[in-house]
Amino acid sequence: MTPILLTRRTLIATAGAALALGALGLRLPALAQGLAPTPSMRGGANNYRPGAPIVERIGNGGFWMTGTVRRAGDGAPLPNQRIQVWAHTVEGHERDPESHGATLTAADGTFRLEMPQIVPAFGQPHAHLAYDSGDFATVFLRPVMRSAKDTTLHADFVLQPA
Amino acid sequence: MPPAKAVLTWLALAAALAIPLAVAATSPLLEWRGPVYIAAGLAGVVALALMLLQPLLAAGLLPGLPPRRGRRVHRWTGVALVLAVLLHVAGLWVTSPPDVIDALLFASPTPFTPWGVLAMWAVFAAALLAALRARLSPRTWRLGHTALIAIAVTGALVHALLIEGTMSTLSKAALCLLTAAATAKAIADLRAWRMLRRRA
CATH class of the missing domain: 2.60.130.10 (Aromatic compound dioxygenase)
Structure with a gap:
């Protein structure tokens, strides 16, 4: 049976690899889900008028x-x-x-x-x-x-x- | 009360009520508002000003208006307060119906709205108790009216302070502070909570 060598170097390498894997694991679901859609805001639709025309600018601008x-x-x-x-x-x-x-x-x-x-x-x-x-x-x-x-x-x- | 002190008290009260109203009535925002919206906003300021007057009248704290006479005036300013709240809500409804529907359903995006709606119902309920007073036990009447106006004043002050509107920050804060102090003083003087111990 191979004895487990626990030197400072292996410890740091193993811990580093574990941390990297953990971080990747945490990030993977987020990457798969991607950018979440924007939900409508409360009151956002108030005084909405369907079909407002495309304009150069509204009124006099500023x-x-x-x-x-x-x-x-x-x-x-x-x-x-x-x-x-x-x-x-x-x-x-x-x-x-x-x-x-x-x-x-x-x-x-x-x-x-x-x-x-x-x-x-x-x-x-x-x-x-x-x-x-x-x-x-x-x-x-x-x-x-x-x-x-x-x-x-x-x-x-x-x-x-x- | 010596006459000089009485005159000063009335002058201070007149200033406390008139300055916030005058500032709101000359706000630069009014230039970009229609008459109904302007009236709706000012009705809200009037309602807030009447809320400062109400506890002073109820507790007989104003010179020349001891409790009995003060309360007779209190009833009429109470009616005026209900009318001012109704005008405020009706005018806002005409200006932007969906915003007022959201408000009444407690679904507004603005943090001050539910406080205003809460204050509105508390004012209406406090007025309803006053109208039914003859049929109520003193315990129900006094505890109920006091609790409801405490809710109404708290709601109205938070509502007003969170709004970016026609009132100036300074005069609004001063009016709110005075209203809170007058309400606390009247509740402390009238001691309705004694009714909690004594079962009617």
């Missing part, structure tokens, strides 16, 4: 809504996806049709749409965004600005097939 659209699982950027945006701004209430507009994502899955400055309404300076084109499951987001003075707001979509 504020930038930016974001990304990716596919759940592999995280691939999704080009040409329609994202609708609406908010209470210096030019109108959330319910006003002219407060709504849509844009398409670029080849790298990003989007940016100029709109009027968002102002606090119903207690928070916030915006609403919708992915509602049907290829993927519908998602409504309601991001809140850190400060009412911010002139930009960002929202990320991770979509799963409908």
Whole structure:
């Protein structure tokens, strides 16, 4: 029978290998599951208007809504996806049709749409965004600005097939 | 109370009520709001201001309005408070129905909303007890009304403090602090909890 050699070197090597295996084991399920889809946020769909038109910008602009659209699982950027945006701004209430507009994502899955400055309404300076084109499951987001003075707001979509 | 002190008390109270209202009524946010939304917001500020007045009247803490007379006024300001809350909710409903439906179903994304809805029901229940007072035992009436207004004031203050709206941070904090202090003083003076020991 071979005696088990327990030197400092073998101990460190074995422990290192065990740690590496453990870490890999913990990471593997996460890799298999991949990027999780974004759930809709509470109140995200409030004052949504289906079919808002694609616009150059909403109203007179001055504020930038930016974001990304990716596919759940592999995280691939999704080009040409329609994202609708609406908010209470210096030019109108959330319910006003002219407060709504849509844009398409670029080849790298990003989007940016100029709109009027968002102002606090119903207690928070916030915006609403919708992915509602049907290829993927519908998602409504309601991001809140850190400060009412911010002139930009960002929202990320991770979509799963409908 | 000496007349000079009485005058000062009334002036201080008038300032405590009028300054937050005046600040809210001149908020820059109003420029981007329609009349119904503006009225709804101000009705909420009025309701908060009336909540400072109510305990002072109930406990007879205001000069010239000892308990008996103070409570007669308290009943009418109570009616005004219920109306202000109704106007607040109705005006918000007209401005954005889905947000108010979420609020009433306790499904709002905003942390201040459930506190406001809780305060609304507590105000309505406290007013209902007052309307049914003749048919209630003193124990039910006093313990019930006191417990409900404690819930209403707590809910209303948390609701107001968490909102980013037309009230300025400073005048809102001052009004909330005064309302909390006045409510605590009135509850301490009126000692409704003695009813807990004595079975009616």
